[in-house]
Amino acid sequence: MVATPRPNLYRCKATCRAYANIAFVKYWGVVDANLNLPANGSLSMTLSHAHATTTVAWTDGPPAWEADIVVIDGKEQSGAVYRRTVSHLDRIRTAMGVNWPARVESRNSFPASAGIASSASGFCALTVAACQALAAGGHHDVPDRLHQARLARQASGSACRSFQGGFVEWSAGGDDSTSVACQVAGPDHWSLYDVVAVLDSGSKSVSSHDGHRLAATSPLQEERVRQVPSHLNAARAAIRARDLKILGEISERDAMLMHAVMISSEPPLLFLSAGSVALMRQIRDWRLQEELEVYFTVDAGPNLHVLCNEADVGEVAHRLARSPWVLxxxxxxxxxxxxxxxSHLF
Amino acid sequence: MVATPRPNLYRCKATCRAYANIAFVKYWGVVDANLNLPANGSLSMTLSHAHATTTVAWTDGPPAWEADIVVIDGKEQSGAVYRRTVSHLDRIRTAMGVNWPARVESRNSFPASAGIASSASGFCALTVAACQALAAGGHHDVPDRLHQARLARQASGSACRSFQGGFVEWSAGGDDSTSVACQVAGPDHWSLYDVVAVLDSGSKSVSSHDGHRLAATSPLQEERVRQVPSHLNAARAAIRARDLKILGEISERDAMLMHAVMISSEPPLLFLSAGSVALMRQIRDWRLQEELEVYFTVDAGPNLHVLCNEADVGEVAHRLARSPWVLxxxxxxxxxxxxxxxSHLF
Structure with missing residues (x-):
């Protein structure tokens, strides 16, 4: 690398809190693995209580370190998480024309066992903090949020949805500049709730990051992708109309199509655990037999996300907590x- | 009905034992629900230790009863099972040109909780016994086995495969006379084993008989059906070559495609139970990490059918019996x- 003049050592630091999201219409499969251009559009809600807080400093004052340092939830990383983070820092360095090492510290508001995809909030927070740290240090060519979201998307596709609050649609697009997320409605538009039911289950044997590469091996993927535009149209309209019934039905259907593709890929991905199926039946019974308006969706993991109206949150959380499947x-x-x-983490 | 002269009261009785079967390439979905013309061909193994023994008498001597009597595993039937049995007796009566009521008694070698589809062995045994009872009574126009199998298929599609021993392919066909099952290889050709793992699970909320009607509601069914001919070709060749690896891989893939269609139908059918998924993972681990040559398939229920070579049957049954999921x-x-x-049941 060509040496770049170092910025103001004491000002080149920033902290961002970014929020995870849950998709009602799922992202599964990529048409370009390097750019993370998705096989289909997706639509999610940014989550109010599942966030990553990340501080990035491009230098820590003399003596400056020579390699990136990555600390997550108090633990210095060295394995796959470190390498994926450094790859993203490289992406930002290239975009910004700098060659400094960074110190990154991040804390999640939710336990790793919660099975909420931490990459969306993590890479969103990392990108915003890294760019803001340079701006704070006097760097003039810091990309805007739209550009930042495109960078974050390359690290973790769903991270681009976390750049907006409320309800967010990520259009598949055809290239790096058209594959972008836009807000469908703000967080105050509708107090829809997602109660995450954390299930007792072994850890994932395949990350969703790797799983995306397998989607194309399922003979059913092409047809799933063909279904998505109508799901997106219906889900977008349901959000605008605050219609839980339509959004819930679409969410269940879309999730099942994604899992249908997963279980029929080569090798098959069995993300649903022992308890997932039992709890899906339970949720349907509550809805159909007890008229409790609840729907589920489920990501690339065993945990169920249970969608309900604000008035039912207490009852739903109480029932889920009593289930023998729910931790x-x-x-x-x-x-x-x-x-x-x-306030910074270091 | 026009009255028909009654046959010899004391000779018009017969008993048949027929065997259930497990499909490696699955039958799911019908193109003609009345005739049970399937959406695709299928291929199964007839099972050595899962059978129904059925005695049919078209009269029991004076005083003759006026309505059909159906007794299964010692219990006189009156609900849905009774009606489905009487419908099939009507089908046979129409084919044979008779109008007598029948007494039917049947016993299964396996418990109802085993989740082995009892309709295939049951309707095969019923059809053969009913026809043979008329032949024994001097009736001359008794249909041959091929014709009997077509009648049985209309009651339960997979029953037509139980008319042959060993390995049997049911060609979808285009009408009643071309939708027939043929033997691919006899029972002595290959000592392949199926160890059924009976799992702890609630009873099925939807019968597979009804489930077939839902297959067309899945947007993935058309593609699944398109995959079947290549599965059939590979499975047929694997059976002829006694190649467990190929047959096992095809069986797992084909079963997952069927369940992918089931979970994405409207409403979704969640036949896999809590333990099914956990046990699938276990079986893959045994194969990939311990080189125990085992593969699974799973029908429209939670139980796993574990395929293995004769040399491994003891080890496989022992391991499965120790699993906390297996009853x-x-x-x-x-x-x-x-x-x-x-010897007759009455």
Whole structure:
């Protein structure tokens, strides 16, 4: 690398809190693995209580370190997570024309066992903090949020949805500049709730990052992708009309199509655990036999996300907590866009 | 109905034992629900130790009863099972030109909780016994086995495969006379084993008989059906070559495609239970990490059918029996064609 003049050592630091999201219409499969251009569009809600807070400093004052340092939830990383983070820092360095090492510290508001995809909130927070740290240090060519979201998408596809609060649609697009996420409605539009039911289950044998590469091996993927535009249209309209019934039905259907593709890929991906199926039946019984308005969706993991109206959150969380399958419940409403913070983690 | 002269009251009785079957390439979905013309061809092994023994008498001597009587495993039937049995007796009566009521008694070698589809062995045995009872009584126009199999298929599609021993392919066909099952190889050709792992699970909320009607509601069914001919070709060749690896891989893939269609139908059918997924993972681990040559298939229910070579049957049954998910194991090799019996159940 060509040496670049170092910025102001003491000002080149920033902290961002970014929020995870849950997709009602799922992203599964990529048409370009390097750019993370998705096989189909997707639509999610940013989550109010599942966030990553990340501080990035491009230098720590003399003596400056020589390699990137990555600390997550208090633990210095060295394996796959470190390499994936450094790859993303490289992406940002290239975009910004700098060659400095960074110190990154991040904390999640939710336990790793919660099975909420941490890559969306993590890479969103990392990108915003890394760019803001350079801006704070006097760097003039810091990309805007739209450009930042495209960078974050390359690290973790769903991270681009976390750049907006509320309800967010990521259009598949055809290239790096058209594969972008836009807000469908803000967080105050609808107090829809997602109660995450954390199930007792072994850890994932395949990351969703790797799983995306397998989607094309399922003979059913092409047809699933063909179904998505109508799901997107219906889900978008349901959000605008605050219609839980339509959104819930679409969410269940779309999730099942994604899992249908997963179980029929080569090798098959069995993300649903022992308890997932039992709890799906339970949720349907509550809805159909007891008229409790609940629907589920499920990501690339065993945990169920249970969608309900604000009035039913207490009852739903209570019922889920009593289930023998459920270890923990996390209640989320629509969350905000990424927030810059004044207090840093180091 | 026009009255028909009654046959010899004391000779018009017969008993048949017929064997259930497990499909490696699955039958799911119908193009003609009345005739049970399937959406695709299928290929199965008739099971050596899962059979129904059925005695049919078209009269019991004076005083003759006026309505059909159906007794299964010692219990006189009156609900849905009774109606489905009487519908099939009507089908046989129409084919034979008679109008007598029948007494039917049947016993299964396996418990109802085993989740082995009892309709295939049941309707095969019923059809053969009913026709043979008329032949024994001096009726001259008794249809041959091929015709009997077509009648049985209309009651339960997979019943037509139980008319042959060993390995049997049911060609979808285009109408009643071309939708027939043929033997690919006899029971002595290959001592392949199917160890049924009976799992702890609630009863099925939808019968597979009804489930077939839902297949067309899945947007993935059309593509699944398109995959079947290549599965059939590979499975047929694997059976002829006694190649467990190929047959096992095809069986797992084909079963997952069927379940992918089931979970994405409207409403979704979640036949896999809590333990099914956990046990699938376990079986893959045994194969990939311990080189125990085992593969699974799973029908429209939670139980796993574990395929293995004769040399491994003991080890496989032992391991499955120790699993906390498994209530019971049933060991089956390739079974025979339906057998007429001299001793009757009444």
């Amino acid at each position: 923990d419940t996390l209640v989320n409403g629509p969350g905000p866009a990424p927030e810059l913070r004044n | 019971d194991t049933l060991v089956n090799g390739p079974g025979p064609a339906p057998e007429l019996r001299n």
